[in-house]
Amino acid sequence: xxxxxxxxxxxxxxxxxxxxxxxxxxxxxxxxxxxxxxxxxxxxxxxxxxxxxxxxxxxxxxxxxxxxxxxxxxxxxxxxxxxxxxxxxxxxxxxxxxxxxxxxxxxxxxxxxxxxxxxxxxxxxxxxxxxxxxxxxxxxxxxxxxxxxxxxxxxxxxxxxxxxxxxxxxxxxxxxxxxxxxxxxxxxxxxxxxxxxxxxxxxxxxxxxxxxxxxxxxxxxxxxxxxxxxxxxxxxxxxxxxxxxxxxxxxxxxxxxxxxxxxxxxxxxxxxxxxxxxxxxxxxxxxxxxxxxxxxxxxxxxxxxxxxxxxxxxxxxxxxx
Amino acid sequence: xxxxxxxxxxxxxxxxxxxxxxxxxxxxxxxxxxxxxxxxxxxxxxxxxxxxxxxxxxxxxxxxxxxxxxxxxxxxxxxxxxxxxxxxxxxxxxxxxxxxxxxxxxxxxxxxxxxxxxxxxxxxxxxxxxxxxxxxxxxxxxxxxxxxxxxxxxxxxxxxxxxxxxxxxxxxxxxxxxxxxxxxxxxxxxxxxxxxxxxxxxxxxxxxxxxxxxxxxxxxxxxxxxxxxxxxxxxxxxxxxxxxxxxxxxxxxxxxxxxxxxxxxxxxxxxxxxxxxxxxxxxxxxxxxxxxxxxxxxxxxxxxxxxxxxxxxxxxxxxxx
Numbered sequence: 001x002x003x004x005x006x007x008x009x010x011x012x013x014x015x016x017x018x019x020x021x022x023x024x025x026x027x028x029x030x031x032x033x034x035x036x037x038x039x040x041x042x043x044x045x046x047x048x049x050x051x052x053x054x055x056x057x058x059x060x061x062x063x064x065x066x067x068x069x070x071x072x073x074x075x076x077x078x079x080x081x082x083x084x085x086x087x088x089x090x091x092x093x094x095x096x097x098x099x100x101x102x103x104x105x106x107x108x109x110x111x112x113x114x115x116x117x118x119x120x121x122x123x124x125x126x127x128x129x130x131x132x133x134x135x136x137x138x139x140x141x142x143x144x145x146x147x148x149x150x151x152x153x154x155x156x157x158x159x160x161x162x163x164x165x166x167x168x169x170x171x172x173x174x175x176x177x178x179x180x181x182x183x184x185x186x187x188x189x190x191x192x193x194x195x196x197x198x199x200x201x202x203x204x205x206x207x208x209x210x211x212x213x214x215x216x217x218x219x220x221x222x223x224x225x226x227x228x229x230x231x232x233x234x235x236x237x238x239x240x241x242x243x244x245x246x247x248x249x250x251x252x253x254x255x256x257x258x259x260x261x262x263x264x265x266x267x268x269x270x271x272x273x274x275x276x277x278x279x280x281x282x283x284x285x286x287x288x289x290x291x292x293x294x295x296x297x298x299x300x301x302x303x304x305x306x307x308x309x310x311x312x313x314x315x316x317x318x319x320x321x
Numbered sequence: 322x323x324x325x326x327x328x329x330x331x332x333x334x335x336x337x338x339x340x341x342x343x344x345x346x347x348x349x350x351x352x353x354x355x356x357x358x359x360x361x362x363x364x365x366x367x368x369x370x371x372x373x374x375x376x377x378x379x380x381x382x383x384x385x386x387x388x389x390x391x392x393x394x395x396x397x398x399x400x401x402x403x404x405x406x407x408x409x410x411x412x413x414x415x416x417x418x419x420x421x422x423x424x425x426x427x428x429x430x431x432x433x434x435x436x437x438x439x440x441x442x443x444x445x446x447x448x449x450x451x452x453x454x455x456x457x458x459x460x461x462x463x464x465x466x467x468x469x470x471x472x473x474x475x476x477x478x479x480x481x482x483x484x485x486x487x488x489x490x491x492x493x494x495x496x497x498x499x500x501x502x503x504x505x506x507x508x509x510x511x512x513x514x515x516x517x518x519x520x521x522x523x524x525x526x527x528x529x530x531x532x533x534x535x536x537x538x539x540x541x542x543x544x545x546x547x548x549x550x551x552x553x554x555x556x557x558x559x560x561x562x563x564x565x566x567x568x569x570x571x572x573x574x575x576x577x578x579x580x581x582x583x584x585x586x587x588x589x590x591x592x593x594x595x596x597x598x599x600x601x602x603x604x605x606x607x608x609x610x611x612x613x614x615x616x617x618x619x620x621x622x623x624x625x626x627x628x629x630x631x632x633x634x635x636x637x638x639x640x641x642x
Contacts, residue, residue: 035623042621261612265622266599272626273598274591291582300363301586302356305593 005037012139013044017112020139024114027131030275038131044138048080049247052159053147055168060194063230064168065147069111071233071240072143078110080136080144082129084158112136127267129158143247156187161260164189164246169208171200185211188223189246192239196227277308326358333460334365338433341460345435348452351596359452365459369401370568373480374468376489381515384551385489386468390432392554392561393464399431401457401465403450405479433457447588450479464568477508482581485510485567490529492521506532509544510567513560517548598629 008026011019023041027034053061062083069079114132129146136144146162148155159165167188191208193201205225212223224242228235281287293299329347332340344362348355374382383404390400435453450467457465467483469476480486488509512529514522526546533544545563549556602608614620 035627039621039623042615042623043618046616046618257616258609258612261615261622262608265611265615265625266595268622268626269598269629270591270595273594273630274587276630277590277594278587287583288579290586291579294363294582294586295367295578297364297367300360301582301589302360302363304586305589306356308590309594309597 005033006040009037009040009044009138012041012135015140017139020112020135021114023135024132027135028128035272038134041134041138045134046137048133048137048141049143049164050133050162051143051145051243051247052162052165053145053168054155054159054165055192056170059168059170060230061147061168064192064194064228064236065145067228067230067233067236068240068243069145070108071236073108073110075240077142078140079108079112080133080139080141081111081113082132082136082144082146083113083115084129084146084148084155112139112141127271130161130264130267133161160187161263164243166190166192166243168192168194169204170195171198171204190239190242191223191225193225193227194230196229196235201227277311280311281308326354330358330361330365330459333362333456336461338460341433341456342435344456345453348456349449356593359455362455362459366455367458369454369458369462370464370485371454371483372464372466372564372568373483373486374466374489375476375480375486376513377491380489380491381551382468382489385513385515385549385557386466388549388551388554388557389561389564390466391429392557394429394431396561398463399461400429400433401454401460401462402432402434403453403457403465403467404434404436405450405467405469405476433460433462447478447482447584448592451482451585451588454482481508482584485564487511487513487564489513489515490525491516492519492525511560511563512544512546514546514548515551517556518550522548598632601632602629 005023005026008019008023012023023037027038053065055061065081065083069081072079114136116128116132133144133146146159148159165187167185167190169191171193191212193204193208205227208225212225224246226235226239226242228239230236278287281290290299290304294301294304326344326347329340329344333344344358348359374386376382386402386404390402393400435457437449437453454465454467467480469480486508488506488511490512492514512533514525514529526548529546533546545567547556547560547563549560551557599608602611611620611625615622615625
């Protein structure tokens with residue numbers, strides 16, 4: 001089994017996109033051996049810079065991601081793109097044709113695109129996104145762009161794992177308030193006012209500048225507010241300059257990398273330990289009866305969780321030590 | 322310590338709102354003894370019906386919650402309201418004055434209101450919401466309304482724990498698409514078109530009806546689409562009728578209650594086991610060094626999580642059994 005994984009990893013090292021795609025799928029599905037494989041991938045990773053692109057729906061994030069990717073490719077960077085898609089089981093999330101727009105970058109040399117449904121990720125969305133980033137990183141991608149469709153908490157938790165967070169707005173006040181309400185303001189590295197040919201663009205710039213001023217108090221960071229028209233490419237070169245500049249500066253942010261690593265351990269801990277204990281109970285056929293007892297108020301979920309932990313401990317008793 | 326909790330529980334049984342408020346805070350803070358206290362609360366709960374109110378920002382959810390609450394109070398129900406507020410640490414989430422509007426119901430007889438920030442909940446948002454619901458339920462509230470501000474995944478995960486899910490829209494197509502994209506369509510029990518005095522209301526009703534038709538295929542459920550003007554109270558009596566009717570019908574949905582209970586165990590398992598293991602490592606002063614090693618690629622998060630689990634098992638070795 002492990003030879004198979006090692007084979008994939010060797011091919012990833014050589015930059016094989018096919019191997020990357022297969023490895024991501026297998027890790028997403030938690031196929032046996034994934035944990036050991038990811039240990040190796042972790043050691044191979046750590047060089048890539050991660051960019052999060054978020055903002056209100058309709059702000060043009062997909063088009064902007066496309067255009068920035070093209071610009072970065074022209075500047076000789078290799079790129080990985082992760083499209084986080086809050087798909088519904090019914091609509092498949094393809095309603096607005098985001099995937100369609102994405103195909104343009106798919107075909108660029110040195111660009112690898114992967115989309116990720118926000119539902120059904122076995123290890124949780126956070127963990128799954130980090131896995132994919134690490135695999136792309138290990139494969140030698142210089143910059144990895146995570147593009148989210150919405151501005152929900154799950155999406156924010158994902159983009160927070162990035163080195164640079166781009167918040168995309170459009171002229172008009174609504175988006176500004178939305179961004180603040182969802183807690184994006186304080187995590188933004190760069191504000192982009194896209195569709196800058198629309199009316200009210202300068203007012204939006206002023207509003208965001210004012211909010212940044214209010215929110216961050218005596219400013220220790222200087223957050224750029226840039227105007228783009230993603231469809232024509234206007235302003236994208238300047239945005240790319242600002243992005244690369246910020247990514248360089250992020251090299252110094254030691255505290256922040258430590259914080260991110262802590263979150264990574266904690267997320268992994270939550271998902272994997274729970275998955276293990278739950279799976280054990282399921283295998284033993286205990287779940288259904290327990291659930292019935294809880295509903296009947298004969299038992300409660302709190303003591304069930306305690307018991308699950310205890311069963312884990314009991315299982316590894318004396319013989320093991 | 323436990324006497325203190327027992328005292329709170331006794332007062333909650335008598336319907337003391339002060340005891341409820343204190344218990345919620347202490348459970349949210351995971352004060353020692355909370356787990357045993359919640360075991361008792363679980364046994365006391367199970368009678369209340371839970372209503373989730375969600376929808377796009379600006380659809381008038383707060384006002385609608387206010388109006389429905391008043392109507393339910395008039396019909397002699399006691400109500401608990403949980404306002405889920407995705408507050409930013411900077412703005413405190415009060416930007417749009419939702420809390421201000423909420424004060425009206427606060428002062429109604431038999432109504433207990435609690436707001437909940439989507440950030441910093443120790444046990445995770447899901448778990449925290451369930452705890453609060455259970456405490457209100459144990460205190461004898463007939464109906465508990467969970468009102469969310471946004472439509473992110475975290476909010477959806479919360480409203481999914483409700484018996485009835487009301488999705489609030491306003492005339493105009495944008496909201497419809499948003500609702501679908503966020504995966505709300507398939508969890509809705511009732512659609513409310515609020516601000517029904519606005520132009521385009523009938524088109525919106527038709528659009529939602531059409532989407533429901535597409536999404537649910539050969540329809541096994543008949544989801545009402547109702548029009549309201551929350552500010553004047555128009556349509557709210559009819560909405561309340563539909564709500565109470567649906568809550569009665571939900572008594573039969575056994576499978577669904579079982580699914581919800583499974584999720585409850587799993588969420589609790591994730592958060593509590595991780596919190597315990599993490600806390601242990603923190604106390605032993607192991608975190609900082611481990612994080613540095615992971616960043617330096619001398620270690621990896623995957624083997625750290627394995628080691629945490631093993632340390633738990635080792636700790637409880639032979640002596641215990």
